[in-house]
Amino acid sequence: MAAKPADPIFLDTSIQIARKVHRPEIQHSITNRLRQHQEIVSGTVVRQEFKRRLLKEAVYLLKQLDERKSYEKVHRHVLDTLGPLQYRKMKICLDLLVTVYEEDEDEDRFDRTRLMLRDLIKNGIGTAEAHLTSINESSGCACAHQPILEKKPFVRYEFGTDRCSKVKDKCGIRAFLDGHRDLLVRLHDYLASVPDKDASKTDELKSAQAFIRRYLDAPDGVEGEDPCLKVGDLLVALESVGCSTIYTMNIRETQHLAHFLNQSMVYRPPNSDRPEIECLTGMSDWNEKLSGG
Amino acid sequence: MSSSTSDLTEFSAVSSGSGRIASDAITGARPAGYAHAAGTSDPLERSPEPRDAIGQRPQTKRATASDRHALAEHLGDALSFGKDLETAAAACDQQGAAIAGLDLRNSLRALWKLRHVRSDDWATIVNKLQVVTSKVEFEQFTRDMAMAVRMSIESHLRPDVDNDDIRAVTLLLERAGMSPWKCLAPASEEA
Numbered sequence: 001m002a003a004k005p006a007d008p009i010f011l012d013t014s015i016q017i018a019r020k021v022h023r024p025e026i027q028h029s030i031t032n033r034l035r036q037h038q039e040i041v042s043g044t045v046v047r048q049e050f051k052r053r054l055l056k057e058a059v060y061l062l063k064q065l066d067e068r069k070s071y072e073k074v075h076r077h078v079l080d081t082l083g084p085l086q087y088r089k090m091k092i093c094l095d096l097l098v099t100v101y102e103e104d105e106d107e108d109r110f111d112r113t114r115l116m117l118r119d120l121i122k123n124g125i126g127t128a129e130a131h132l133t134s135i136n137e138s139s140g141c142a143c144a145h146q147p148i149l150e151k152k153p154f155v156r157y158e159f160g161t162d163r164c165s166k167v168k169d170k171c172g173i174r175a176f177l178d179g180h181r182d183l184l185v186r187l188h189d190y191l192a193s194v195p196d197k198d199a200s201k202t203d204e205l206k207s208a209q210a211f212i213r214r215y216l217d218a219p220d221g222v223e224g225e226d227p228c229l230k231v232g233d234l235l236v237a238l239e240s241v242g243c244s245t246i247y248t249m250n251i252r253e254t255q256h257l258a259h260f261l262n263q264s265m266v267y268r269p270p271n272s273d274r275p276e277i278e279c280l281t282g283m284s285d286w287n288e289k290l291s292g293g
Numbered sequence: 294m295s296s297s298t299s300d301l302t303e304f305s306a307v308s309s310g311s312g313r314i315a316s317d318a319i320t321g322a323r324p325a326g327y328a329h330a331a332g333t334s335d336p337l338e339r340s341p342e343p344r345d346a347i348g349q350r351p352q353t354k355r356a357t358a359s360d361r362h363a364l365a366e367h368l369g370d371a372l373s374f375g376k377d378l379e380t381a382a383a384a385c386d387q388q389g390a391a392i393a394g395l396d397l398r399n400s401l402r403a404l405w406k407l408r409h410v411r412s413d414d415w416a417t418i419v420n421k422l423q424v425v426t427s428k429v430e431f432e433q434f435t436r437d438m439a440m441a442v443r444m445s446i447e448s449h450l451r452p453d454v455d456n457d458d459i460r461a462v463t464l465l466l467e468r469a470g471m472s473p474w475k476c477l478a479p480a481s482e483e484a
Binding site: 020021024027028031098101108111112115116118119120122123126127130131153 | 402405408413416417420421423424427428456459460463464467468470472474
């Protein structure tokens, strides 16, 4: 049975980023999906990941533009310098390098790109969250509340810290985890039951499992492990508790976490020719569905 | 350097965010423990620097009186074509929408060429309007989309625009179903 339109849908970081920088067909697809839901929810750890993964790359590109004074040179730099080892960075950078008109000259592209990047840094979070009906702030993520400061337009921005360990006094992650302790015990057992050699058990899931174990054994000082930086997927999953559906472009970790949390998962493939895949609660084999079987 | 005179003194101001499009907030019950999105604080701290130091592009080209005059003319044209597009879209007049849309696109292109006359914030808004009106079929424009474009031109292309205008235009366009961040896809798609 399909999820009821009124069910809350939780947007993870991949969707929040795609709503800003992915291809128009994907954005339309996301918009159409969200129109089916009265409640659109996200969380503060998602905001922190949005800052860290997307907005920091925008600053990186602004610096490149400032240094090279040419759109084409920066474009080439991204293609030549950011190889497979930095694939995610390269992909986001390429997504951010906008071209409006083919007939634009380099100066136009340069100006358009720097204006868009600055706008994204200044207004990206505000406009991304303006479309939500609610934000789960229960994680108490202090990093997410660090303001972005524009020190020098187009050149220098300060994002505050990414490390919970540096804002220990304000970080609420420990209390957040304490509030989900029973759930974490069960999640640890679930992750432990997935063999390490199982290809779907990613390094991130292994890290989450190890983190939960350390937290359960010694909860004090958990902020010292910089959880929102190192086990963001786990924290985002906990933020989504209470929502019946999670919406993602990242199936690798989400398929396990959503399945465990008894949530439906809607997967938006990055290829716009492919339709979204709905993995519903109660469906026995999500793998078959995700592999197109 | 911004001129202190308005380019559109004859046009009535439309309050940002109070239009029909901007007022479609979704309501409903929330899961326990969730704050309302509208109540969240702005994560970008307002810069304490004065306006003349922020939002201004280093001037590489000096704005002449002729540039300012041309800008005012193109802006008037853009608004006029925006209204035509809205009227045509409301009447489902596809041919009229296509003609008005192409004219609007040309006016916006002319405004972009004159961006050195105005601030970076102003140029950002023109760029957004170009993004949402490029690579589109104006025949498919809905009335809400056309209205959002018209309202953006009418209310947010003043000489003294600031970041609040940029944000208002972004939300106006997004809520009408457009993406003002980009219009061309990356070179290749992932499998």
